[in-house]
Amino acid sequence: MHALDDFEDSLIERFKEHPVLANVAQLQDEDFTALLLQRRFVSLAFTPSYDLAIDLLRDEAGLRIARVILREEYPDGHGHTPSHREDMVQDLLRLGVGREALVASRPTAQTKRAIGEAFELIAEAGGHDDADLRLLTILRFWGEVLVSVEYEKLWGRMAPLLTDGAGRNRSRFYHPHLVHDAKTHSLATVSLLSGSHSDRLATRVTELLAREDSSDCFREAEERALGLKLAFYDQFLPALDRIAV
Numbered sequence: 065m066h067a068l069d070d071f072e073d074s075l076i077e078r079f080k081e082h083p084v085l086a087n088v089a090q091l092q093d094e095d096f097t098a099l100l101l102q103r104r105f106v107s108l109a110f111t112p113s114y115d116l117a118i119d120l121l122r123d124e125a126g127l128r129i130a131r132v133i134l135r136e137e138y139p140d141g142h143g144h145t146p147s148h149r150e151d152m153v154q155d156l157l158r159l160g161v162g163r164e165a166l167v168a169s170r171p172t173a174q175t176k177r178a179i180g181e182a183f184e185l186i187a188e189a190g191g192h193d194d195a196d197l198r199l200l201t202i203l204r205f206w207g208e209v210l211v212s213v214e215y216e217k218l219w220g221r222m223a224p225l226l227t228d229g230a231g232r233n234r235s236r237f238y239h240p241h242l243v244h245d246a247k248t249h250s251l252a253t254v255s256l257l258s259g260s261h262s263d264r265l266a267t268r269v270t271e272l273l274a275r276e277d278s279s280d281c282f283r284e285a286e287e288r289a290l291g292l293k294l295a296f297y298d299q300f301l302p303a304l305d306r307i308a309v
Contacts, residue, residue: 065252065270068279072205072251075290076213083304084297085217095303096221097161101169103214106296107152109179110207111137113186117199120190126200126268133203133261151236158234159225174299178292182206185288197272198285204265206289212245212262214293 080086088096114134121127137148146154153166171179185206189198215238226235233239247262251273254266273279 065250065273068273068282069250069252071283072209072247072286075205075286076209076247079210079213079290079293080217082294082297084300085214087304087307088217089221090307091221091300091303092306093160095300095306097159097165099300099303100156100159100161100218101165102172102175102296102299104152104156104169105171105175106179108149109182113182113207114203116183116186117190117203120186121196121199123196123200123268123272126196126265126272129264129268130200130203133264146236148237148241151240152238155222155226155235155237159222172299175296178296181292181295185285185292189285192281194272194276194281197269197276198281200265200269200272201282201285202289204262204269205286206292208245208260208262208265209247210289210293212242212247212260215239215242215245 084091084099088099091099111134114130118127118130118134121130139145139147156166157163186199186202189195189202192198219239219242222235222238226233226239228234244260245262246260247266248260249263249266251266251270254263254270269282273282
């Protein structure tokens, strides 16, 4: 597992080094707003992505983990508590993104492609003999680990606006997801006691990996998931030319 951890950590570092994420603190306000609005559409695709994977999973242990994570997105069955997507909108409003901008925003062609290719990656994974391992790997890496990395990079820009005068964190979406999506244990040391979404999925991923003769499918799934994330942020590369020198 140590070799896979090294491989995975190298992919995470590649993501962190994307020029847009590496320079997000210097982006013009309008470019940062545009990024957040497009990222919102990717977030809206999170639950149908989980639903699609759940439809294709056959591993009962993996299914239970995925179901629990999906249900956490809607924490109150009586309608009194906002969903995580509603929490995201509240954070956006606090960040100064007006309701008018939310109304007017539409996914770009690149954003639509990133979402569509994520669905395709999940659907394709379901057709393999090792579908369960592939599907859980994609959910964990695309839907949890890299999401936490994204929000960690964005948080430095958001923190001053989502922290009150007493230093209290007021974020309802971005910071909580930064925490509960994160990879907090290595694949070699993860256990059922690990609490984050990434680590919960990792407990089953490592068990399924132990049954395989090769880890090639795990590596392939993670590399392709990273490719989707990098392509999404590539659309904001022109914003770097507008950074004040």
